[in-house]
Amino acid sequence: MLLARLTQLVRFTQRGCHKCPSLPVAVAVVRILIAGAVLAAVGVIDGATAFAVHPTHSSLAEMEWNQKTKRIEVSLRLDSFELERELSFLHGKTVNLETTPEITGLVRTYLAERISVSTPACPQCRIHWHGEELEFREFWVYFELELQPDADSQRRAPQSPLDSRKDESVSQTAAARKLQQQLRDPTQILPAVTESDDLTESPGTGGIAPSAAAGKPGEPGREATLPTELAGLTVRNTIMAAPGSAQVNYVTFRCGQREISVHLTAEKSECDLDAEFRVPHAQPAGKVKP
Numbered sequence: 001m002l003l004a005r006l007t008q009l010v011r012f013t014q015r016g017c018h019k020c021p022s023l024p025v026a027v028a029v030v031r032i033l034i035a036g037a038v039l040a041a042v043g044v045i046d047g048a049t050a051f052a053v054h055p056t057h058s059s060l061a062e063m064e065w066n067q068k069t070k071r072i073e074v075s076l077r078l079d080s081f082e083l084e085r086e087l088s089f090l091h092g093k094t095v096n097l098e099t100t101p102e103i104t105g106l107v108r109t110y111l112a113e114r115i116s117v118s119t120p121a122c123p124q125c126r127i128h129w130h131g132e133e134l135e136f137r138e139f140w141v142y143f144e145l146e147l148q149p150d151a152d153s154q155r156r157a158p159q160s161p162l163d164s165r166k167d168e169s170v171s172q173t174a175a176a177r178k179l180q181q182q183l184r185d186p187t188q189i190l191p192a193v194t195e196s197d198d199l200t201e202s203p204g205t206g207g208i209a210p211s212a213a214a215g216k217p218g219e220p221g222r223e224a225t226l227p228t229e230l231a232g233l234t235v236r237n238t239i240m241a242a243p244g245s246a247q248v249n250y251v252t253f254r255c256g257q258r259e260i261s262v263h264l265t266a267e268k269s270e271c272d273l274d275a276e277f278r279v280p281h282a283q284p285a286g287k288v289k290p
Contacts, residue, residue, distance in 0.1 A: 057082065057247045059239050061115070063145075064254040070229060071128070071144040072117060078239070080139040083107070086240050097134050107132065111141065114238045119231060122147035147229065226255055226274055233277075235262075236270040253277070 060077040080097055087095040087106055097103055108129060117125050130142040226233060237249040241264070249264045253273050262271045 057240070057245065058250060059237075059247075060250045060252070061237065062252050062254075063235070065227070065230065065256075066144075067227065067256075069144070071146045073144050074142070076111070076115070076141045076143075078139045078141070080134060080137055082240060083139055086110075097139060104132065107139075107141065111143075111239070114236075114241075116236045117145050117147065118234050118236070119147060119229075121231070122149050124148040124150065226277055230255070231274060233273045234270055235264075235273050237264045238266075238269045241266040241269055 057079070059079070062075045064073045065071075066073055084095055084097055087110060090110070091106070095103065095106060097107075100106070108127075112127055124147075126146040126148050128144040128146060130144070132142070133140040235251055235253070237251060239247070239249055241247045241249065243266055245266050247266060249269075250261065251264060251271070252259060252261045255277070258277070260273065260276050262273070262276060264271060
């Protein structure tokens with residue numbers, strides 16, 4: 001409709017150009033407006049197509065098994081605006097990632113209830129927090145997941161401040177330090193863990209029968225397997241995945257020279273990583289499937 005009216009205006013002004021010397025200028029202006037309208041329409045179409053292909057409601061968890069520490073190192077990327085809306089809705093008040101005093105506890109409690117790993121031998125996991133980073137639209141959280149045999153193993157004696165600092169320094173693995181070195185502005189990191197919140201229990205999920213397959217990763221005709229400690233490994237992620245929501249939680253898991261990528265939704269909130277790792281599509285590390 002807009003293009004049709006602009007075209008009629010051009011024709012009208014062209015017929016009257018011989019009567020008024022200034023009309024050619026008006027014609028040029030109208031033509032510029034038409035070109036702008038066309039470009040805007042194309043932009044809207046392209047934007048709609050891009051939205052359909054790449055959903056905006058998503059999170060990304062990059063997980064890597066550390067054979068030395070026997071922990072899974074995690075860097076989790078969330079949409080900061082969506083996280084603020086989620087926390088505000090749950091707590092019945094406005095939550096701001098920059099100004100809310102208790103934001104560290106709110107975020108960690110929220111995540112501990114929604115992301116976990118488990119195996120048949122270790123139905124629970126313990127979270128070791130390392131820090132958070134806010135970058136306008138992105139909110140990064142760094143932590144480690146440690147498999148636990150049962151709930152009793154998650155209890156430990158109170159620590160002195162000195163012991164707590166020692167434990168925290170030991171848990172800062174090389175991979176975690178590398179992640180924190182990539183932070184653009186260290187002053188944006190939220191307060192470090194304390195002896196009262198450095199460990200948070202996270203509910204586990206049901207177990208899957210451990211794999212009996214053997215073989216070396218990448219060897220033709222044989223299955224790649226996870227270490228014995230990770231037999232039957234299952235990951236669970238329900239971050240912002242309310243029933244019927246469009247939330248997609250992507251998980252990339254690396255072990256040694258191989259990795260797999262899965263996506264979890266409200267309908268499928270957990271995945272047997274052990275089984276996924278053994279199928280042929282497991283990629284060499286650094287070559288993530290699109």
